[in-house]
Amino acid sequence: MKRSSTIILGVVLLAAISSCSDQPKEKDEWITGADHNGRTRDTLINNQQYRHYSLGWFLIVNGVINPGRYQPSSLSQIRTPGHVPAHIRSGGFGSTGRGSSVSE
Amino acid sequence: MKRIEITPRPGWQNTIEQQGFLFNEGGNYWKENAAYSFAEAEILSIEKATSEIFAMCLEAVEYVIKREWYDKFFIERKFADLIRWSWYEDQPSLYGRMDLSYNNGSIKLLEFNADTPTSLLESSVIQWYWLKDVKPNSDQFNSIHERLIAHYKVIRGWMKSNRMHFCCSEESLEDLMTVKYMEDAAQQAGLDTRFLFMSQLGFDTQKQNFTDDLFEKIETIFKLYPYEWMMAEEFGPELVTTREKCWWIEPAWKTLLSNKMILTVLHELFPRSPYILPCTTTRPRTGDFVEKPIYSREGSNVDIWVNGRSVEKSDGEYGSEGYVYQQYAPLPDFGGNHPVIGSWLIGGEPAGMGIRESDGLITNNMSRFVPHYFE
Numbered sequence: 265m266k267r268s269s270t271i272i273l274g275v276v277l278l279a280a281i282s283s284c285s286d287q288p289k290e291k292d293e294w295i296t297g298a299d300h301n302g303r304t305r306d307t308l309i310n311n312q313q314y315r316h317y318s319l320g321w322f323l324i325v326n327g328v329i330n331p332g333r334y335q336p337s338s339l340s341q342i343r344t345p346g347h348v349p350a351h352i353r354s355g356g357f358g359s360t361g362r363g364s365s366v367s368e
Numbered sequence: 369m370k371r372i373e374i375t376p377r378p379g380w381q382n383t384i385e386q387q388g389f390l391f392n393e394g395g396n397y398w399k400e401n402a403a404y405s406f407a408e409a410e411i412l413s414i415e416k417a418t419s420e421i422f423a424m425c426l427e428a429v430e431y432v433i434k435r436e437w438y439d440k441f442f443i444e445r446k447f448a449d450l451i452r453w454s455w456y457e458d459q460p461s462l463y464g465r466m467d468l469s470y471n472n473g474s475i476k477l478l479e480f481n482a483d484t485p486t487s488l489l490e491s492s493v494i495q496w497y498w499l500k501d502v503k504p505n506s507d508q509f510n511s512i513h514e515r516l517i518a519h520y521k522v523i524r525g526w527m528k529s530n531r532m533h534f535c536c537s538e539e540s541l542e543d544l545m546t547v548k549y550m551e552d553a554a555q556q557a558g559l560d561t562r563f564l565f566m567s568q569l570g571f572d573t574q575k576q577n578f579t580d581d582l583f584e585k586i587e588t589i590f591k592l593y594p595y596e597w598m599m600a601e602e603f604g605p606e607l608v609t610t611r612e613k614c615w616w617i618e619p620a621w622k623t624l625l626s627n628k629m630i631l632t633v634l635h636e637l638f639p640r641s642p643y644i645l646p647c648t649t650t651r652p653r654t655g656d657f658v659e660k661p662i663y664s665r666e667g668s669n670v671d672i673w674v675n676g677r678s679v680e681k682s683d684g685e686y687g688s689e690g691y692v693y694q695q696y697a698p699l700p701d702f703g704g705n706h707p708v709i710g711s712w713l714i715g716g717e718p719a720g721m722g723i724r725e726s727d728g729l730i731t732n733n734m735s736r737f738v739p740h741y742f743e
Contacts, residue, residue, distance in 0.1 A: 277388045277545075277552040319582075335572065335583040351573045352583060356603030357593070358566030361537040364733065366594055367486035367666055 292332035292354055297322065309342050323349050369470060370405045371702035371738075377501055388549065389494050391542040398490060399736045400498055404707060404723050406742040410473075411509045417475040418466055418711040418718040421643050425480060428633045429455060429624050441629045442662055442689040447599055450608045451620045459619035460523060461716060462550075462590065463488070463516070467731070468709040469697040476645050476697040477634070478708065479660070482625035483618055484594050486542055487710055487737060488512070489549045491722030495739035506741040510720035512712055513553065519715035520557035526615065528587045530560045533580055536592040538565040547592050554590075566593050571606055577613050578606070588615045595623035596663055628662050628692045647694040656696035661686040667732030672696060680729045699729065706731070707738065 297317035298304050305316040306324065313324040320336025322329035335350035377383060380400055384392065392398050432441065433455055438448050465485035467478040492512035499508045524530070534551040536543040551561045562580060569586070570579040578586040591598075598604055607620070624630055631647040638644045651659070659671040661684075668684025674696060699706040707725040711718065724735040 277548050335579070348574060350575060350583070352570040352579055353573060353603075354570040355567055356571060356606070357569050357598060357601050358537055359601055360594075360597035361539040361566075365486055365540040365542040365666065366484045366537065366592060366597075367481075367542065367733070 292330065294325070294328040294330050296327070297329045297331070307342075310345050310347070312342070314342050369410060369700070369707075371705060371707070372403050372405050374401060374403045374502065376400045377498075383497070383501075384494050387494055387497055388489060388545060390545055397735075397737055398494060399738050400502070402705075402738055403498075403503075404738060404740040406509075406740060408507075408742055410470075411742045413473070414468065414470065414475060414709060414711060414721065415509065415718045417468065417643050418713065420641075421466060421477050421480075422464075422713055422716060422718075424634055424638050424641065424644070425482075425625055425630070428630055428637055429621055431637060432624050432630070432633060433621070437629075437633075441624060441627050443596075443623065443627075444599060446605065446608060447620070450611050451623065453611055454620040459615065459621070460519075460526065461619060461622055462519060462523065462617050462714070464618075464622070464625070464713045465722075466711045466713070468711055469699050470707075470709050471698060471700045474697075475643055477631075477643050478645075478694075478697065479628065479631065480625050481710075482622045484592050484626070485710075485712075486546045486592070487722050487724065488546050488712075490737045491710065491712060491720060492516070493549070495722065495737075498739045499741055502739075503741045506743050508720075508739075508741050512714060512720040515714035515717065515719045516550070516553040517557045520554050520559060522715060523588075523617070524557070524559065526588075527559075530558070531584075531587065532559045532561050533586050533589040534561060534563045534591075535566050535569065535589060538567065543592050547590070550590055550592075566591070569603065571603055577610055578603075586614055588617070590617045594626070594665075595620065596627075599623075628660050628664065631660075631694055632692055645695040645697055647692055649690070649692055651691075651693050657693045658696050659691045659693055661691055662689040667730045667735075670730050670732075672729050682730050682732055699726075699731075705738075708735075 297315050307314050314321040315324050315329050317329055317331055320338055321342050322331055322334055322336060333352055335352055337349050341347050381395060384398055433452050438445055464482040466480050469476040469478055496510055532554055534547050536547045551563055554561050564581050568581040572579050580586055632649055634644045635647045656674045661669045664686040667682055669682060669686040671681040672679050699708055704727060705725040706729060707723045708731045710722045712720045723738050723740050724731055725738050726735040
């Protein structure tokens with residue numbers, strides 16, 4: 265009644281054993297978004313300037329972009345009049361950690 | 369229940385690491401130089417108690433919600449609707465761990481780790497492989513892994529898509545491995561999973577929904593992070609505004625059960641239950657009791673009083689909200705080792721147990737995990 269069948273560890277746990285998940289994350293900071301040659305790919309659509317970076321187009325504000333705060337837009341999105349890039353607030357959870365497990 | 373000396377497996381440290389156990393505290397947490405042996409009847413009594421206590425816990429939640437005792441539980445009123453809504457929507461729970469004292473056949477609930485329990489991987493996987501290696505002809509109270517997978521499939525029916533996010537704080541390897549194990553089981557159940565840390569969670573102010581680090585909308589998310597912390601942080605109010613867009617596991621009503629105040633409610637409702645210890649908010653003038661902070665983790669700020677004096681006390685940062693006073697139920701003493709039973713529930717059903725033992729009377733983050741078997 266209590267006996268378990270064989271436990272099979274899946275790819276997630278086995279991967280975690282070798283690398284404890286270190287996903288890259290865009291920081292909430294303003295950057296040029298230039299490539300390693302210092303070049304940028306910009307466009308002007310509907311009186312808004314956008315720069316292509318990583319996953320899509322970002323609104324340019326004073327010559328810089330913030331991929332950690334704004335969601336990237338697709339080309340069709342920025343062609344849509346009135347398009348407003350989504351503003352993502354981040355860092356709103358996770359500040360209470362006390363350097364140890366949350367175990368009750 | 370007996371404590372049996374056991375010869376550790378050669379190379380056991382490497383063995384458990386290969387099974388995913390990376391937080392062995394320098395070899396001091398997982399211990400296999402001993403094991404606890406049970407008779408089947410004892411296991412059945414623990415299973416029965418776990419089931420009955422959980423039924424009482426559900427009644428206690430209903431009782432608290434109907435009386436709106438949020439102030440009593442030190443929960444801000446603005447989260448009352450969220451808790452009530454999650455309860456009446458019947459949002460399912462995935463898991464929880466009751467800490468039980470098991471002493472000469474007497475079972476007492478010490479507390480219910482209903483929101484963010486850990487010690488899951490060692491209970492589910494590590495001690496199971498130990499059984500197969502060391503006591504292959506014995507049995508173990510352990511169907512945690514299968515029940516997790518089965519319950520994920522039940523939960524899938526509640527989800528808007530097949531995607532489930534998993535998150536925890538980046539500060540604890542133990543928490544990370546616990547969540548990774550949960551994610552692993554979810555994948556085995558056929559769910560599409562994605563992991564991120566709590567600090568990577570975003571909030572789309574235009575669409576009013578939580579997002580992951582790739583800006584994808586989060587609709588179902590398992591978090592190993594206490595509700596009382598979330599509610600006090602910047603995004604806390606968004607738990608309320610997005611309640612119909614984002615389902616958090618555990619559901620919000622579980623925060624009532626992880627709060628030590630629930631122990632007083634259980635005593636009020638079930639004073640004659642053999643499993644429920646007397647517990648009050650006022651300090652007893654006589655008798656042996658344990659002072660526990662309303663919010664506390666890893667056995668911090670606990671004070672045990674016997675014969676009118678404090679016999680053991682733990683440090684910590686908790687207790688600002690106040691304390692409850694629970695009748696003292698001594699853990700059994702096996703040559704200076706004091707085991708507490710961690711009885712697991714998956715989907716509200718008893719699913720297995722893990723045993724942690726301590727030198728002292730308080731089970732804390734210095735305790736040792738010792739495997740068990742029954743015959």
